[in-house]
Amino acid sequence: TCFGFYWRQFMMDGVEDNAWGYLKVCAPVVVIFAPLGSIIASHFHRQVLAALVYILDTIALITAFIVLRNKIDVVFGVVSGSLLLAGFLIFFVLSKLGQKYIVAVEGKRDQTTEA
Secondary structure (H helix, E strand, O other): OHHHHHHHHHHOOOOOHHHHHHHHHHHHHHHHHHHHHHHHHHHOOHHHHHHHHHHHHHHHHHHHHHHOOOOOOHHHHHHHHHHHHHHHHHHHHHHHHHHHHHHHHHHHHHHHHHO
16 A cells, blocks of 8 residues: 555656545554454454454445445345355365364374374
8 A cells, every 4th residue: 555655646646635535544543453453363263263254244244235225236235145155155164174184184193103
């Protein structure tokens, strides 16, 4: 973002006033909440963080449907919901496959230590 603003301001026509406004609003939020998120993430298990991401994505999708109710058609809603569900299913299957892999590796390790 900083390089993009620099490039647009000094190498091109300049940055629009709305973009400067967005930067002024977003900079304090990022400065405060990025380190805070890092601290919080270091205290939670990765599966808890994954669950929080699913919950927040679902809340964001539902909120977008409520806010943009007149601008969203049914096809867009179905596609968005399907993508959310597909992401959940893919990561659920990956976690189950990872659990099976860990059991297989531990079983193989136990067999080699017994021999």
